[in-house]
Amino acid sequence: MKKIELVIFDCDGVLIDSEMVSGTVFISELKRYDIHLPERVFFERMIGRSFDQAIATIREETGKAPPPEFKEELRAALLARFEQELKPIKGITTLLSGLKTKRCVATSSDPVRAARSLAITKLSDYFGPNVFSATMVKKGKPAPDLFLHAAHALNTDPQHCVVIEDSAYGLMAAKSAGMTAWHFSGGSHFQAGYSVSDTVERDASYADMAEILGAATALHLV
Numbered sequence: 001m002k003k004i005e006l007v008i009f010d011c012d013g014v015l016i017d018s019e020m021v022s023g024t025v026f027i028s029e030l031k032r033y034d035i036h037l038p039e040r041v042f043f044e045r046m047i048g049r050s051f052d053q054a055i056a057t058i059r060e061e062t063g064k065a066p067p068p069e070f071k072e073e074l075r076a077a078l079l080a081r082f083e084q085e086l087k088p089i090k091g092i093t094t095l096l097s098g099l100k101t102k103r104c105v106a107t108s109s110d111p112v113r114a115a116r117s118l119a120i121t122k123l124s125d126y127f128g129p130n131v132f133s134a135t136m137v138k139k140g141k142p143a144p145d146l147f148l149h150a151a152h153a154l155n156t157d158p159q160h161c162v163v164i165e166d167s168a169y170g171l172m173a174a175k176s177a178g179m180t181a182w183h184f185s186g187g188s189h190f191q192a193g194y195s196v197s198d199t200v201e202r203d204a205s206y207a208d209m210a211e212i213l214g215a216a217t218a219l220h221l222v
Helices: 019-031 039-046 051-062 070-085 092-098 111-120 145-153 168-176 209-218
Strands: 006-009 102-107 131-133 161-165 180-184 204-206
Touching: 006 145, 019 039, 019 070, 039 051, 070 111, 092 209, 102 111, 102 145, 111 131, 131 145, 145 161, 145 168, 161 168, 168 180, 180 209, 204 209
Parallel strands: 006 102, 006 161, 102 131, 161 180, 180 204
Antiparallel strands: none
16 A cells, blocks of 8 residues: 555544434425435435535425525534534544544535534544645545545645545545545444445445444555
């Protein structure tokens, strides 16, 4: 395996156990506009994607789209729930505390949501300013743009990056960027039925952070 100089973490479903709450709030908020989105669609087509991509999916599936103010309304409702319920992924602080190499976050969430999510779960200090959002690039996941942007910002060749992702779109983006892709399936949404097809390329799969810590240790990253 190539030498790893930068570990890129997805946020939702990797650092924070947020996807189940996000899905519940998203679907509930849409109902206020008489838009009824099946939970299945959220799981299959929206996890790991940007807000604009999610709205395009909603339009495709229902023939409707919420008004422009929906973005702010959704964020407010979601962060209110996060304040009460959001937790870090089990074992993530142990990994982050021991990590010796560069690290950053590359998320489909907007900067405000990402910053608050990391603050609520007390993970902000592990990343400082190195939190990159899909709003910073032209195309979100599964395009490689976001991961390439993060690698460039931290002066790292893509081939020396490893990406930790829970979603199919994230894994696709990582491989398209020429990076090592580790799939993490320890979030609660996997217990609820979310899955990633075996046809989606990845370099390794891990069911919990203890397994990733072991892999990182073997590579002398911790």
